[in-house]
Amino acid sequence: MDWYDSIWLRRYFDAKKMIAQVAPTRLSEFEHAMSAFRTDDAFQVKYVSGFLDAKALQDIRETIAAIPRDAMELHELQKFGRLIVHDWPAFTAMQATMVDFVSELAGERVEPCYNFLSLYSRRGVCEPHLDTPSAKWTFDLCVDQSDPWPISFSSIIPWPEDREELIEDWRAVCEKRSPHEIRSLALEPGDALLFSGASQWHYRDPIPADGRKAFCDLLFFHFIPEGTAEIVQPRNWARLFDIPELDTIPNISLPA
Template sequence: MAAMHVLHGLPGFDWYDGCFLAKFEAARRMLAIVRPGESRRFAAAFDTLRTRADFEVRRVHNVLPPARFADFLAQLRAVPASSLHGHERGDFGRRIARDLPILAELQLELMPLVAELAGEAVEPCYTFLSLYDGAGTCAPHLDAPSAKWTLDLCLAQSDEWPIHFSSVVPWPTSDADGNVPATTAFRSHSLRPNEALLFSGSSQWHYRDAIPDAGFCHLAFLHYHPAGCADLVRPARWAAHFDMPELAILDAVFETLRPDRRQ
């Protein structure tokens, strides 16, 4: 009954990748009802996934030596077309591929650099090859904390295509309505091939306007989360991690009532 109650009263979190925050807020609210003494402990455990307020986007020039970068691009061009999926063309104007071995290798190689720029030890999560075409766009959103840190590597483009970031903000919870707060200010950043930006997508609203002049932009996203947080970034593990069976019930009810919000 508590699970049904909190889910029916939950805010929208209707942006791309908003499912994590929906589940976090639902769990926090339900524990406040069924385990009042544990709700604060549960929420505090996620502090390590929050981003320090003074973090700013970091730029990396010449991510790879020129010859290595050219070889890297050649290997990506050899990826079979069957590995690319077009199910995000309608929302983003892109074809995608997740967790290609070549990107996973690069992700591990660059992990020390990301840790240095982020100011904390990190672990690799997933990777994402994103091939935007002339319909490319990216609506304002926050990422799930499994992508607390993202190294956004430009591979090739027809022209520079800015991405816009807010400063670090607290996770939206009870007042979330799926919209960026009207007072949010953004800064724009552009990349050239073999340049990258490190940002904190789970605590920085970010977006891209429609790509200009029917161009294209090919990007690789290497996602990382803080070291030791694999259980925290996966809601399905919360019940076992916190020894709270109620969270497994909540997750099952969530998937039944809100199947369109699966992570």
């Protein structure tokens, strides 16, 4: 099995190591600031039945149908069996209207980070993984599908921890021997759910194809705690914490 790594977490662990070497008295400040991306272990996935009515659902399907083929990203076809489209204007506008609703579900004030449309084919699969904190909260909306396709979640895990411990935890989830409670939910078109992808292992087994044209169209709206847009980006840490050495960490400038 290949470790489905979070690039952000690698930068986080690298930053902790660097701060411990060059400014050890600042390490607790850094860790405290990053605690905004932890999730209360009492959080439970929130299922929202009928989030969209038939008219709103049809409008979204028409929007998707009108997206030009050349706007769709192909780089996840091989690993995930899906086409994706990031931050399509209509969906970004929709996300802005959801802030209060998602804040109430999450139990904290949030702000939009990014969104993407995910068009899974009959090769669709999503291996166990954690998201980066830029997707601390994910509002997952089912637009259309051939059949219900469950998504599985662990209970909230302690985060962030040592990288080796996280890898072993991931292996345990993959091998069905995890000590975490695993819960599976299936959405119907128009239904949605909120989960905390940076603190919950989550995955989808291969989509059941059975020789048919299997598919699942999903919208993912990602939210972060209000006021954390700068600190969630590792490229800003050297400036925000006044530790220039953090800029020497390889590949510290992740994509926005």
